[in-house]
Amino acid sequence: MKKPVLTIVVPCYNEEDVFQETARQLTAVLQNLQTEHLIAPESKLLFVDDGSRDRTWSLIVEESKKNPFVTGVKLSRNFGHQRALLAGLEAAKEYSDCVISIDADLQDDVRVIREFVVKYWEGFDIVYGVRRSRETDTFFKRATAQGFYRLMKKIGIHLVYNHADFRLMSKRALEELSRYGEANVFLRGIVPLLGFRSTEVFYDRKERFAGESKYPLKKMLAFAFDGMTSFSVAPIRFITLIGFLSFLLSSVAGIYALIVKLLGHAQSGWTSLMISIWLIGGLLLMSMGLIGEYIGKIYQEVKRRPRFTIEENLYNNTQQKERVNV
Numbered sequence: 001m002k003k004p005v006l007t008i009v010v011p012c013y014n015e016e017d018v019f020q021e022t023a024r025q026l027t028a029v030l031q032n033l034q035t036e037h038l039i040a041p042e043s044k045l046l047f048v049d050d051g052s053r054d055r056t057w058s059l060i061v062e063e064s065k066k067n068p069f070v071t072g073v074k075l076s077r078n079f080g081h082q083r084a085l086l087a088g089l090e091a092a093k094e095y096s097d098c099v100i101s102i103d104a105d106l107q108d109d110v111r112v113i114r115e116f117v118v119k120y121w122e123g124f125d126i127v128y129g130v131r132r133s134r135e136t137d138t139f140f141k142r143a144t145a146q147g148f149y150r151l152m153k154k155i156g157i158h159l160v161y162n163h164a165d166f167r168l169m170s171k172r173a174l175e176e177l178s179r180y181g182e183a184n185v186f187l188r189g190i191v192p193l194l195g196f197r198s199t200e201v202f203y204d205r206k207e208r209f210a211g212e213s214k215y216p217l218k219k220m221l222a223f224a225f226d227g228m229t230s231f232s233v234a235p236i237r238f239i240t241l242i243g244f245l246s247f248l249l250s251s252v253a254g255i256y257a258l259i260v261k262l263l264g265h266a267q268s269g270w271t272s273l274m275i276s277i278w279l280i281g282g283l284l285l286m287s288m289g290l291i292g293e294y295i296g297k298i299y300q301e302v303k304r305r306p307r308f309t310i311e312e313n314l315y316n317n318t319q320q321k322e323r324v325n326v
């Protein structure tokens with residue numbers, strides 16, 4: 001087999017604190033892989049600047065001038081982690097045989113990248129990095145994440161347990177991924193749907209090297225909710241079920257009320273009336289909200305807006321230059 005061109009895609013949002021260290025460690029990884037003849041010399045580190053407001057982009061540009069491995073793509077504004085990642089994957093796919101995605105904060109163990117590549121040589125199209133334990137996460141993050149996986153499984157969404165966006169994908173897997181044109185990008189849900197031969201590699205997740213999490217609770221909840229409603233109509237079914245049950249219950253109550261009335265000792269049931277009005281009102285509002293959520297999704301999807309916009313692309317420039325030189 002020909003040595004594959006590997007591109008490591010790193011989404012960065014306000015990562016000036018970690019950028020240099022990340023670039024250093026990943027460069028070392030690429031160098032080692034090259035000396036081992038596991039990857040082609042054209043392999044690259046592709047940093048995607050997701051509209052950072054700090055010095056991240058200028059650091060990327062500077063680094064790309066002195067480090068031949070480093071290159072970058074700048075998005076025109078903050079599009080969020082998933083779309084930034086997608087932008088990187090789409091850009092990298094053209095010139096690479098396989099692409100690895102990893103977060104900028106070095107929480108994922110860069111040493112397992114070698115294992116990813118070995119698996120690629122063995123013929124796997126998708127290699128998932130799976131966290132062995134979540135000891136370094138805060139208790140809160142751990143609990144919410146576990147709850148999330150459990151819930152997703154319940155409603156029928158297949159996710160790889162404890163796998164974030166640290167994975168290798170082959171060119172043909174990426175090409176398939178491009179055909180999933182949805183605006184609500186939830187890569188962890190889409191990638192298992194691609195099929196192909198896939199495997200898992202285990203590693204220990206570390207603390208963030210520096211800087212702080214770009215996923216505060218609000219974003220995390222939004223992410224979980226998006227993941228759920230983009231992949232499953234189970235929540236809508238659940239609402240239908242509740243509606244049906246409450247209908248049954250109120251029919252029984254209605255019959256009871258009728259019997260009481262016929263027997264002649266009907267007390268004007270003010271309490272029960274009020275309770276049921278509130279109950280039904282609440283149920284209705286809840287169902288409408290949930291259905292509205294899906295309609296909102298449909299609205300977003302039918303607009304077919306571009307999912308990201310690239311403002312500057314060092315990667316294409318360098319690749320084209322290198323091609324001319326070859």
Ligand code: UDP
Pocket residue numbers: 010011012013014015050078079080081082084102103104105107212213214215
């Ligand atoms: N990120 C991004 N755009 C955003 C938020 C985050 O590109 O809007 C990147 C961030 O720079 C990092 C990765 O996504 O490389 C994961 O973010 P973070 O480490 O903050 O998330 P956590 O590990 O806390 O879930």
Ligand code: MG
Pocket residue numbers: 103105107208213
């Ligand atoms: Mg992180």
